[in-house]
Amino acid sequence: GAVVSQHPSRVICKSGTSVKIECRSLDFQATTMFWYRQFPKQSLMLMATSNEGSKATYEQGVEKDKFLINHASLTLSTLTVTSAHPEDSSFYICSARMATGANVLTFGAGSRLTVL
């Protein structure tokens, strides 16, 4: 079946540094990837929609200059949290939609970011 891999699964960084999270579709091509953020005991909140070869579409209230998204290929999207602060500590999850047209979303296992 379709597999989406996220890396790193856990990352701890100092306040003010930038962190990059990768989302890869391992056995399929993904025209669209979605990035979610989940705080403890809360739901998944969509941050942005990433389409291969074009600029990401951000949800209201999500700063595009702080959360940089790049979708340079059909199998890779990256989320960079720039100048991270403790309030950015969260669980970041990506999902990918197959390029074949079937509207099936596969989720990654998530990346736990802790900003000290």
Place this chain on the structure above:
Amino acid sequence: GQQLNQSPQSMFIQEGEDVSMNCTSSSIFNTWLWYKQDPGEGPVLLIALYKAGELTSNGRLTAQFGITRKDSFLNISASIPSDVGIYFCAGRDGAGGTSYGKLTFGQGTILTVHP
């Protein structure tokens, strides 16, 4: 924006009991999905519903797409300890374009099963 209200927020049940949870929306969705999330993991799809009124089963799980397209429920029969986790409903609208596939999630139902 669209909002999904999921209830109950949490459930504590004995092994073998049946469980029911539901989601309601202020707007119409074309697809309803139910996911389970284990701690520290991403959501895993349990059941997908594509038509109003549709009733679909997957083993001990049964879900229905409400006729008004604004609600859905998930039932788990004869619960077992491994059913523990957080269950999320999610709705997908029919909007096309580059945001096709975008999901709105409910708040989640935390299920605890006592052996």
